[in-house]
Amino acid sequence: MIFSKEVAVQQVANLLHRYNGLYVNSMSEEKISLMGSITINMSSLGFTLYKTYRVEIIIPLDSDELPYVLDVGNQIDGSYPHRYVEGKLCLETDTNIRIRFIDGFSLETWMSEYVETYFFSYEFYQRYGEFPFGERGHGWDGIIQTYSDFFNEADGAKTIKIMASISNGKYRGHALCPCGSGQKLRSCHGPYIMKFYTDNRLKSIVRKDFFLLQEAVQKYNEQQHNTRAAKR
């Protein structure tokens, strides 16, 4: 569960205080809907964005579903890769945002770090044809990139080895690091990955992603096998 109703109501109050163009559109046992406008005033890399966007923000309650933003004002071009057809913004990988919420993220930080940055990146991309803070992949590319960042390991294959170890084992600082460096875990990736072994909520996120990844790889291999068999 990301938010209980009680916690969400408190955090929404803080959010409305900071973004005074938003109002509560509806509230039920399942979700809170915020409507209105947010003004982004952000400068980075010599580019300044000062613009107002019309949005709807949905906060699911007592649910594992993440909060999300709808582009009500249709201000994001449909061809932009990080906007879904139904108007939902692709803020970051779900894995990334989920882990941040477990780390004690509030709705307010979610807004400033993901939602504001989203609009900034979009406008920057429209202007310069490149992303200000690096390009982000979709699907598995994006998810493995997310873990690479959290584990502080640039290599995708090593990142997957670490995911496997977290999914199947306990943290043992004196054991060899799953990345294959030959060093002890505690003097290699240990400081970055320890919490994923010890916090059951984080561990279950890794385990779920790792399981789905294994399934995807298996399916891919079967397809390759069938294609090769058909050619013969």
Ligand SMILES: [Zn+2]
């Ligand atoms: Zn995306």
Ligand SMILES: [Zn+2]
């Ligand atoms: Zn290592």
